[in-house]
Amino acid sequence: MKTFRFFLVAVIATHKFHKFWLKITAIVIAIAAPAFFLGSMSETSEPARLSLDIISWPIDGLQNYDAPTTRFLSAITGGFLLGWGVLIWCLSSMVYDKAPDFVRKSVVIGLCSWFVLDSSGSIASGNWANAITNILVLLIAVGPLWIPAKN
Numbered sequence: 001m002k003t004f005r006f007f008l009v010a011v012i013a014t015h016k017f018h019k020f021w022l023k024i025t026a027i028v029i030a031i032a033a034p035a036f037f038l039g040s041m042s043e044t045s046e047p048a049r050l051s052l053d054i055i056s057w058p059i060d061g062l063q064n065y066d067a068p069t070t071r072f073l074s075a076i077t078g079g080f081l082l083g084w085g086v087l088i089w090c091l092s093s094m095v096y097d098k099a100p101d102f103v104r105k106s107v108v109i110g111l112c113s114w115f116v117l118d119s120s121g122s123i124a125s126g127n128w129a130n131a132i133t134n135i136l137v138l139l140i141a142v143g144p145l146w147i148p149a150k151n
Contacts, residue, residue, distance in 0.1 A: 012144040012147065013144060013147045013148065013149050013150050014149055014150065014151055015096075015100050015149045015151055017144060017149075018096070018100065018104055018144065018145060018149050019092050019096050019097075019100075021143050021144050021145060022088055022089070022091065022092035022096065022103070022104075022107060022145070023089060023092050024140075024141075024143065025088050025107060025111075025141045025142070025143070025145070026085045026086070026087075026088040026089035026092065027085065028085075028137065028140055028141045029081055029084050029085040029088065029141065030081055030082050030084070030085025030086065030089075031085075032051060032078075032081055033078045033079070033081040033082035033085065034047075034078065035047035035048045035051050035078070036048050036051075036074045036075070036077045036078030036081060037074075037075060037078035037079070037082075038078075039065055039070075039071060039074030039075070039078070040071045040072065040074050040075035040078070041071070042065060042066075042071065045065035045071065045074070048065060048074050049063050049064060049065050050063075055127070055129065055130045055133050056127040056129060056130060057129035057130075057133075058129075084110075088107055091103045091106070091107065100149060101148060101149075104145050104148065104149070107142075107145060108142055108145050108146065111138060111141050111142050112138070112142075115134055115135075115137075115138045118130070118131075118134055119131035119134045122134070
């Protein structure tokens with residue numbers, strides 16, 4: 001147990017590693033943005049449709065992008081995901097060195113807020129499988145940011 005704790009403090013709970021992980025978090029968030037942007041046009045909507053089919057498990061082909069309102073919502077979602085990812089990247093690059101704990105806490109609180117609302121909405125809409133997927137995404141996105149840096 002002491003070895004594990006030493007590893008956490010010496011490697012994972014450092015400012016340098018947190019700053020690196022914030023970039024991982026930014027990528028995790030923004031990676032789906034292009035697919036949802038492409039979902040705004042019927043000719044290129046298949047990546048977004050397939051993404052929704054996967055996260056609404058089981059893969060059954062029932063998700064579609066035929067409605068203009070769905071394509072519009074997909075465009076907005078892609079924009080929000082890209083913007084949120086870029087924001088976290090910028091916080092890591094431009095603000096973290098000045099206020100590391102405030103940046104860390106802000107990102108963790110933002111991710112937890114997303115998790116609660118997204119998972120609640122997924123369950124309410126009958127897509128409980130996405131709530132389970134959200135647990136994995138939350139764990140990856142927050143990663144070592146749960147633990148305050150020691151240096």
